[in-house]
Amino acid sequence: MTDSLRGRVAIVGAADTEVGKVPHMTPMQLCADAILRALADAGLTKDDVDGLVTCNSMAEPYMYHAEATAEYLQIFPRFCIGVGAGGGTTFSILHHAASAIVSGMCNTVVVAMADSLRTGMTRERAMVTQSSSGHTQFESPYGPTVPALYALIARAHMDTYGTRPEHFASVAVTCRKHAALNETAQMREPITVEDVLNSRLIADPLRLLDCSLVSDGGAAIVLTSAERAADFPHPPVYMLGFGEGYGHEHISQAHSLTESAAGIAGARACEMAGVTPREMDFAQLYDCFTPVVLLELEDLGFCAKGEGGGFAASGAIELGGALPINTHGGLLSHCHPGNPGSMFALTESVSQLRGKAGARQVSGAELGLLHAQGGILSSHTTLILGSEATL
């Protein structure tokens, strides 16, 4: 059964809203804008949508967000669900949406996520809301920020494998380099390893430039069955593999601080797709904080355990390297509106596999791996996408 979804569902529309500081739009407007843009990309109208997936907005929460979005747009889907698993949400729900299409529950699913963490909330409210990922009795009273929770992982990786702050910094430098080629990115000014190491400490060893952005923005994609996918304006991008892995929810309950359930998720996705990490033309790896990328490179099998730092610093993860990552600039430099963050890795991958990524196009890109995680290295989903040539 592990190959049951391979190549059976495709992305036929994808679009981002304006990102960064977007004070002139509400989170619901961003969500609706993303949906309309993705539908236009697919050559569809809102009346064609019979499946809708959204995630809640922190700045403007609804009790039932997907249903509220359907009402706002006046669409009447057969499958409608709002999801919440942090950054891992975006790809885990694609697994479920694809299953809904294959099982006949619906034909055309729009997945749309948007939020306004930058201008829709005060800094204090944004910090407190996000740090509520700590256990309310046994973590949050101690005052951990989200960077502090990830810093515990960074410190353990340094202690176990000799990873150095300049290794973390190389991830930030790479993402900024790629963002410089992306005119929609929030931060495009090139930075150096020294800039990262000289930026102020937030939670040792993490510095300001090791931390992702706080942004407004949204994105949406349109999914349909492979049988119908040929009838759309753009070449379909096929979903070849999905894999999920869950290790813990709260970091104080993690069985390991240096090895994550990304390994399980990645292995499951590769098994379904029938591919190995070595075959990937690019990867979009969840980069809420720079050390997370090193763990993902290792756990997903792109390099040996403990060697993520050296691999990243070698230039292998840059455009032109063995495994270009976060070709749009990632959460570190493109944008990070919270839970919708991974959507931009998805829309970027669609551009790459359509061969339409402009100055940052990975030459001959046919196969890509996307990984997202939520909580504090807690819930993991790997997604493998490919062009028609990979079917």
Added chain:
Amino acid sequence: MSYKLGKHLPPVNGESAPYWEGCKQGELRLQQCPSCSHIQFYPRLLCTKCSGRGLSWIAASGAGRVKSFTIVRRAVSEAYEPDVPYVIALIELAEGPTMMSNIVSCDPETVEMNMSVRVTFDPWTEEISMPLFEPA
């Protein structure tokens, strides 16, 4: 680190009440399974090892070691600002389980991986004493 209005007070419930009652009495309590002797934190309905019920409470020694830590330079909210820089650490207790806490009574810059620590209690309110750790 005494309680200031606005700090995140733990919402005690029926499951955790014996733990917080212990803290109030200066005792760090953990659950132990009567069937398989597994010791766990945080408190739960079931033993996570054998799924047995009817867990009992034991007093931990209060000794542990620093499994990982960070020094927070930017507080999570205004209520925590007077404490900056403060240490968030994962403490592996001598009995096995890991818990999060602050390390106090020392210069944050002197905290090290694997450092031995012992529990101390900081009364935040009449009901809540927070278990914190200091160098052993």
